[in-house]
Amino acid sequence: MLAQHQRASRFIRLAAAVSAVAGIVALGGCSSGGGEVDSKYGFPTVEQVPDSEITVWVDATRQPAVEAFEKANPDIEVNMVVDDGSASGSGTFQTKIGLADQAGEGWPDVVFSTQNNDASWASKPTNGVQAFAAPINKGFFDQSFLDGFTPGALDPVTVDDTVWGLRNDLAPVLFWYNKPLLEQFGYEVPTTWEQYQELGDKLAAEHPGYTLGSVGDSFTGPFVYYWSGSAPIFQVDGDSFSSDVHAADSEKVTALIDHMVANKTLTQDSVFGADFVADSSKLVAIPGPAWYAGALFQNPNSINATSGQWIAAPPLSWEGSDEVTGNVGGGVWYASSHSKNLEAVKTFLEFVTTQDGVAGTGGLPAYQSAADTWLNDQAASGFFGPDFATSVGTAAESVWSGWGYPSFSAETAYAKVIVPALAAGKKISDVADEWQKEMENEATVQGYSVD
């Protein structure tokens, strides 16, 4: 009995010690950052260490921009970490910051994200740790620098008059078409969604196998078709979220996609997949963002178009409705509020967003002067037709403002419900209610009230 008692008390002592250590670990995880607001920057900063290395998280596409900065600024040491840029709602950015918040250390100084909705969480303190993103219009950047961005470019990263990030590029949806093919078939370039669908019917009847776009990626449905079609499936008003798949415009987009998937003029191949590239000679036209320019057409690993083959036309809209369009990403640069070298961060961000040839990284730069240079260069090369600058300019000014930026991505619910349904031969109209429910459920768990 005595031995047993001794064993038991030893066990209790050990358990108490282990619990104490666990408690200390737990309390350590709750340490908060920040303190006094630094009037120079407009948020609580850590002690600054001039000349310290800055850590930059970017995706592979942005890697050359960072390398260009390193070359131009050899006195600033950069630790570049390449990740997936949080593409397709993977949440890499949020995940890694969540870990750093919990650990109380390990934050990067600059992050590039392909998701415009990251500002909605990166601007909020979590678990007692100050918001990761640094507010950049409270003293960090001069207003004159911020005014240099294309009007509306910083809207997605602005919460209650505070700007939390810098847009890298703009991604308005245009209508791209294959000029030689369209001329060979004797078709007119459509200017409305109705004409686009009619063209689909003609093409399916007269030239089966040829296509007018893809719904194979989870971004194309929501951002290219529903957003451009001014469908209110993803709307935010303060802390409330709403989705209406039965609104008139939502049903029109659903009917359009269902119709063109059925007549096989919309393919279900991913635009980044091997099958899409293999069949790209049969692609007659495709509505898509400005960054298709570099990602698809001027990419040797994708469509690899020749000059004058693919033309950028103004975006499609509904007959008799406002001429609006959608938007597919357009990445954002975030400065860390935990950085101990904010001056280097500022220099870096100014360089990558404004420098000609670097800003926009192949797409339409969000900074107006860089955008002008890019558009002029593209127009001068004549690669995408003589009206390229006008088409892109029209698209950039007409992104539909009814779309919302909650803290979750429109892609996940679409990927979960619609993409598998289409692959299984169902119509979007069959699962539209399920899709709306999924979006509303997502909004609820993220803390939004659902209207």
Next chain:
Amino acid sequence: MSALRSSAVAGSHRVRQPRAARAAAGAGAQARIGLLFTSVYTLFLIAFGVLPTLYAVFLAFTRDGAFAGVDNFLRVFSDYRFLPAVMHVAAYVVVWLISLLVFVVLLALVVQAIRIRWVSTSVRFLYYVPGALAGAASVMLWLFVLDPSVSPVAWLLHALGSDSLVQTVQLDTLPIVLAVIAFWTGAGGWIVIMYGALNNISADILEAARIDGAGAWSTAWFIQIPLLRKWISYMAILSLAAGTQLFVEPRVLSQATHGVVPQDYSLNQLSFLYAFKQADFNGSAAISLLLLAVALLLSVYFVFRGGLFERE
């Protein structure tokens, strides 16, 4: 110390208790070496097993540092993603565990029955090789196999009615796809272990069975498989623990399919979303504890059912 003392005593009375003293001294040395061997493991177990578990218990029953009772568990239970995730994991574990148990034992019996030595060695090596690939890497490899546009077995996928990766990884077929991936990665090691266990069965018993007229199947069914019972239980327990923690396979498939395989497919993924999408570490810990409880209960069942701690 007591071992040393008894050794000294034994030295002075060598004639009276030589064997017992020597045995005591040997046991003492053995105990010290045993402690040395297990100490590093124990330290790591405390640092990376016990402490994180206690931290998870602390998180699961608190909210903002204050005691929250079972609130975190109730929140998780009422989440619309919870029940589907439970069903997904259950379906996967059932498919995988049954196929693992059946095929590993079957393949081990087949390998053991091969009498040509180099063939047997080569087959065992081949079985073992896929296990050398780490989890995420093997899923990457399977992505190519499952995508009809690049797969070396595209004809088979087409024959099964799949023309794209999205069609291959539809929700209803996913438990089978995941089980195939996990089997391919993990079964080789178990086959080698089962092969070793089969070799341990006394030749006399097999000889007796043969004399009694048992064929290969009867010997396997009535002699070999019952004698493998403990090993099968052991495999079931470890595989069950791994199976309920399903994460890497659906996570990589989810990224590769741009979310068609949902990010909340398994319970561990849901726990991950709680922690890193919702910054809710308390809810995340609650799910982890539930998983631990279920795995422990099922393991206890297998331990007693398989007689793992029985001595012959």
